[in-house]
Each structure stands twice: as structure tokens, then as C-alpha cells.
Amino acid sequence: MKIIEALQWRYATKRMNNTKIPQEKLETILDAIALAPSSIGLQPYTIFVIEDKELLQKIKPIASNQTVITECSALLVFAAWENLTEEKLVEYLKLIKSVRTVSEAEEQKMKSYVMPQLKNPAEQNFVWNCKQAYIALGIGLAAAALEHIDSTPMEGFDKTQLDELLELKKHGLRSQVLLTLGNRDEANDTLIKEKKVRREKEKLFIRLA
Ligand SMILES: Cc1cc2nc3c(=O)[nH]c(=O)nc-3n(C[C@H](O)[C@H](O)[C@H](O)COP(=O)(O)O)c2cc1C
Structure with a gap:
């Protein structure tokens, strides 16, 4: 699939159908994330790959009870280093x-x-680390689309509670953003048929040629 076709196909999936995605596709998406560029190449984050259904059940209430958390095949938790x-x-x-x-x-x-x-102050380094994690998220979103795997980027969760559940503090990590991977539930996801809403290209880009 070409990149624009893939990005048109993807959408922030609200409902998934509880099926597993092929292992090789998961690995391809993880490989793509591992290849994400980062400032000075440091990759100052750690990404948890969660497939355990019991753990996903515990995460769901922390993530505003978004059903896709337990319906996905894998949940990626992008955790930034607290400091350098x-x-x-x-x-x-x-x-x-x-x-x-x-x-x-x-x-x-x-x-x-x-x-x-x-x-640098710890908070400044942390913010910088978070920015790098978001680049990895973006690459993951694009890679998933190219692999025809559905995904949802998610910030709608309580970071403090998730950090406690995954015991991130003792590893010097703080959760930033989530990415579900799975297969869309065609029958129940009302967003499937919705058109993409994007700002006009002429407003988004200022060309100084
Ligand atoms: C960083 C980030 C956080 C998001 N958090 C959530 C979320 O918690 N729950 C959700 O359903 N969608 C979430 N979204 C999805 C956006 O609402 C969605 O990407 C946007 O409306 C554009 O729609 P599309 O991705 O379907 O094209 C998030 C997207 C991004 C990039």
C-alpha cells in the first residue's frame, strides 16, 4: 500500500474485534518504531508491549474505560526517561x-x-525525551497503516496511575502516550465510515518558495 492510501485508510480506531494481529506484522511495526529518528540518536524512551489480557483489563479503567484497550491485540506504552x-x-x-x-x-x-x-534541569530533559517518544509514536502509526493494522494513539489516560501499575518510577520512566494495535470492529465502530477532517493544505503549509 502506498503511504497516502495507507494514511487515508487508517483512523483512530475506537472499537477493535479482539482478534490477534500476525506476529510478523507486530514485529515489523516494532522494527519501524525502533528505526524512528531521535535527537542525537539517543532514543530516550522505553516502549512496553502489552498483550496480557488481565493487565489490559487493569489498564482500561485508567484509560477512561476506552473499550479498545481490551479489544486490541497489543497495547504499546511509550514511556519517556524521567531524566538523563x-x-x-x-x-x-x-x-x-x-x-x-x-x-x-x-x-x-x-x-x-x-x-x-x-x-539541564531534569524537567527540561524529560520534556525533550517526551518529544522524541512522540516521533516514535508517529512512525508506529504510519508503519501500522502500511501493514494494514489498525491503531489508536491515546493520551486519554491517567499517567500517574499507569506509572504506578507498571511500576515505571523505579525504572526512571514516565508513561506519555499509548498505541493500540489490532483489527477494527467493522460492525460496531461508528467512525469507520467518517471522512477525514484535516485543515486545508493551504492553511497548514506556508510555502516560501
Ligand atoms: C497524541 C494523540 C492522542 C490521542 N488520544 C486519543 C484518545 O485518548 N482516545 C481516542 O479515541 N483518540 C485519541 N486520539 C485520536 C485523535 O482524536 C485522532 O487522531 C484525530 O481526531 C484525527 O483522526 P484520525 O486519526 O482518525 O484521522 C489521539 C491522537 C493523538 C495523535
Whole structure:
């Protein structure tokens, strides 16, 4: 499927039909999310993939009882790092060195722009980490559409309660946004037939050519 056709096909699915999506499609979507770009390539987030029905039942009331939470095949929880730590940044630099040939001078240069981030206020780093998580969400949404898998991006949940349930604090994480993956319930999702509502291209884009 071409990208525009796929994005026309997708919609924020309100009802899913409790069927499992093929494992290889789930893996493709996760691979796409893993390939999402992030500022300096840090990927300062962790994504939980939840398929356990009992756990989904517990999450539903935390997410305004949105039925799609328990009807989906998998729920992704995008959790941003609460802050940056020296340990995480050193791990990131090590990862680069394990994949690429990095000269001493290049390593020093990388350190000079990565390490000063530690001096930023924690909240500033957290906001930056959240922004990166949303890019990954966007890639996940597009990948799901291209795979013909339905999805719902969701902010309608109580972050504090979800963090408690998943014990995110002890891992230095805070939940930001959810993404359900599954198959639409054709009979019961009233949104299926609705047209897309989008601002006019002429208003959305200002071309300065
Ligand atoms: C970050 C984000 C959070 C959203 N939260 C919810 C949500 O909690 N529940 C829901 O049903 N839809 C949610 N939506 C879906 C939007 O309402 C939907 O994407 C928008 O109206 C455009 O419609 P479409 O995605 O069907 O084209 C969210 C979308 C985004 C991008």
C-alpha cells in the first residue's frame, strides 16, 4: 500500500474485534518504531508491549474505560526517561562505538555535545525525551497503516496511575502516550465510515518558495 492510501485508510480506531494481529506484522511495526529518528540518536524512551489480557483489563479503567484497550491485540506504552543520567549517555556512546569506527577526536566531539545535557534541569530533559517518544509514536502509526493494522494513539489516560501499575518510577520512566494495535470492529465502530477532517493544505503549509 502506498503511504497516502495507507494514511487515508487508517483512523483512530475506537472499537477493535479482539482478534490477534500476525506476529510478523507486530514485529515489523516494532522494527519501524525502533528505526524512528531521535535527537542525537539517543532514543530516550522505553516502549512496553502489552498483550496480557488481565493487565489490559487493569489498564482500561485508567484509560477512561476506552473499550479498545481490551479489544486490541497489543497495547504499546511509550514511556519517556524521567531524566538523563551519565550511565545512559555513556551506554549510548558505547553503542555508537560498537557499531561505527569512531576516532578519539570524534569521540571527544560527541562527548562535548552529549554530556552537557546532564546539566539541564531534569524537567527540561524529560520534556525533550517526551518529544522524541512522540516521533516514535508517529512512525508506529504510519508503519501500522502500511501493514494494514489498525491503531489508536491515546493520551486519554491517567499517567500517574499507569506509572504506578507498571511500576515505571523505579525504572526512571514516565508513561506519555499509548498505541493500540489490532483489527477494527467493522460492525460496531461508528467512525469507520467518517471522512477525514484535516485543515486545508493551504492553511497548514506556508510555502516560501
Ligand atoms: C497524541 C494523540 C492522542 C490521542 N488520544 C486519543 C484518545 O485518548 N482516545 C481516542 O479515541 N483518540 C485519541 N486520539 C485520536 C485523535 O482524536 C485522532 O487522531 C484525530 O481526531 C484525527 O483522526 P484520525 O486519526 O482518525 O484521522 C489521539 C491522537 C493523538 C495523535
